[in-house]
Amino acid sequence: MKNSKLLDLYSDYLISAFGQTTATGLSSLLNGEVSHDQVQRFLTSEAQTSADL
Numbered sequence: 001m002k003n004s005k006l007l008d009l010y011s012d013y014l015i016s017a018f019g020q021t022t023a024t025g026l027s028s029l030l031n032g033e034v035s036h037d038q039v040q041r042f043l044t045s046e047a048q049t050s051a052d053l
Helices: 003-016 023-029 034-043
Strands: none
Touching: 003 023, 003 034, 023 034
């Protein structure tokens, strides 16, 4: 999955969540389409700023 698509999914997840957000929660919400590891690698790959989100 491209980083731009994952960024869109992740930012939508953060905006729409009412409680605690986790990489596992996003993976579960997407029925495993994106793995917890993919989210973790994306988040640690480079510094993200508020402008990115």
